[in-house]
Amino acid sequence: MWWSLYKKEWQESLFRFSLSLALLTAAYVFIYIFMERETPLVFAVSLAVVFLHIFYLFIMLLASLIKEWKENTSHLWMNLPVKGYVLLSAKLAAAFTQFLISISYAIVAADLILQRAMRMFEDSAAEGLTGIISMLVPLYRELIPWVLLAVTNGALQLGIAAMFIFIFSKVVRPFGWLAAIVLTILANYIYTWIKNIPLIERSTEWLPLLKGEEIYKKIYALYPGGADLMEVSEGIMTNVYLGQIAAELLVLTGAFFLISWLLDRKVEL
Amino acid sequence: MNKPEIYLKNVTKKYLRQPAVENISFQLKGNGVYGVLGENGSGKTTLLKLIAGLLRPSSGTVKVMHRPVSRLSSKDIAYLSDADSLYSFQSAHQLIHFWEKVAPDFSKDKAFSMVRELNLDVNMKIKNLSKGNRARLKLVIALSRQVPVLVMDEPLSGLDPLVREDILKLIVMNADVEQQLLVLSTHEVSEVEAFLDHVIFMKDGKCILEENAEVLREQKGQSLVATMREVLA
Numbered sequence: 001m002w003w004s005l006y007k008k009e010w011q012e013s014l015f016r017f018s019l020s021l022a023l024l025t026a027a028y029v030f031i032y033i034f035m036e037r038e039t040p041l042v043f044a045v046s047l048a049v050v051f052l053h054i055f056y057l058f059i060m061l062l063a064s065l066i067k068e069w070k071e072n073t074s075h076l077w078m079n080l081p082v083k084g085y086v087l088l089s090a091k092l093a094a095a096f097t098q099f100l101i102s103i104s105y106a107i108v109a110a111d112l113i114l115q116r117a118m119r120m121f122e123d124s125a126a127e128g129l130t131g132i133i134s135m136l137v138p139l140y141r142e143l144i145p146w147v148l149l150a151v152t153n154g155a156l157q158l159g160i161a162a163m164f165i166f167i168f169s170k171v172v173r174p175f176g177w178l179a180a181i182v183l184t185i186l187a188n189y190i191y192t193w194i195k196n197i198p199l200i201e202r203s204t205e206w207l208p209l210l211k212g213e214e215i216y217k218k219i220y221a222l223y224p225g226g227a228d229l230m231e232v233s234e235g236i237m238t239n240v241y242l243g244q245i246a247a248e249l250l251v252l253t254g255a256f257f258l259i260s261w262l263l264d265r266k267v268e269l
Numbered sequence: 270m271n272k273p274e275i276y277l278k279n280v281t282k283k284y285l286r287q288p289a290v291e292n293i294s295f296q297l298k299g300n301g302v303y304g305v306l307g308e309n310g311s312g313k314t315t316l317l318k319l320i321a322g323l324l325r326p327s328s329g330t331v332k333v334m335h336r337p338v339s340r341l342s343s344k345d346i347a348y349l350s351d352a353d354s355l356y357s358f359q360s361a362h363q364l365i366h367f368w369e370k371v372a373p374d375f376s377k378d379k380a381f382s383m384v385r386e387l388n389l390d391v392n393m394k395i396k397n398l399s400k401g402n403r404a405r406l407k408l409v410i411a412l413s414r415q416v417p418v419l420v421m422d423e424p425l426s427g428l429d430p431l432v433r434e435d436i437l438k439l440i441v442m443n444a445d446v447e448q449q450l451l452v453l454s455t456h457e458v459s460e461v462e463a464f465l466d467h468v469i470f471m472k473d474g475k476c477i478l479e480e481n482a483e484v485l486r487e488q489k490g491q492s493l494v495a496t497m498r499e500v501l502a
Contacts, residue, residue, distance in 0.1 A: 001370055004367050004371055005371060008367060011359070072352035072353060073354055073355070075348065075352055076350070076356070079340075080343060080372065081343045081344040081374065082371055083341070084340070264341050266325065269323040269324065
């Protein structure tokens, strides 16, 4: 049952997905050409494109739900004899699969762009910069799993927020969407406040996955005099713990089931 | 299949402050064809969406099969919308297989047999089907569900006479009126009169008459069309 819904969602979003991949390709081609013609520094835009994936699920899920209502297929979708969490999880899973494909593609493309930029830098850079430049690619490769983790976490949060905003707009009319945006911001504020309570914070700090200090060391090592800067920045160095990720996922799962309940009990056509 | 039942008590639905249906109460019990009749804008669609659990009443109670309705009532109710509500990227074949997988009450064999009878091209994308064929296919899906309650909103609306005849034939031959309670709304009363067991007349969001069709014909000594004209005047 779930698999059929997933396939339906995949089929429904195929055009949007293909379009996003085409746009991504066009962006990278543009960056490459611009790099060749103007300056290799444009490579930084390719890294920004990876980070922009944080909005992927927000846009795709919102587009899917809006289309469901705009094309009146919501009459059929809402009458499927299936629990709300099954309907929404199929939508979320299809969009998440496409997100993973798209971000993987962006990461590989950014890697290629970075390599090309480094070669161009090496050809033209002053003697002292060559060392720094040669460290950029390995650093990118070392940090990209953590970038992927952070972007995925952000994308999931925004994806769930998109679902909530849309579903709530069909519960409270008019201006339900506005109330939902306010509620989302408020909930995020409260959640941040709660997770920063020392007791809660300590309870999630188990199994460190990434030590902030090590990352900063690597980044600052790129700059001459980086050690001095590091001392200034020590206050913002944080670690990533598996406990924190588990807590985030738990909260997102709770929010997801709340939205599913709204779909089953409160949403109107 | 459990004996079908729909129960409404003092149901009002308002959009902002404007009532679309007002203080409606009735109980439909047992199998048969129930017609919700009235002019455009009389509140028929709102009433049917309330019964299907796709709208929440502003006040009052709606129960189907003894339970308050919600979207989850879809396991007891097949709802046919008046809108073009099929996924245009699917073919009829994909649509039927999709329903077979998601609805345990769905009969794939019945659906394919109806599609064959209608000579529909099962491999053609729905977006390429004619309006009439899309309406037929939508009906095939609703009629293939073995649920106690079938709710059909204006199944004949906006279709040419030949398609309307086809649709009526499809409903009469495939709705299990010995087991199911079929509620259909229409303003084309003359075409459906012969099939109706019970009628609900709606005007300006209010239920102005609810009666057994045969009793009404005997009492008034005239057809339902004439009664509708008289009642809604």
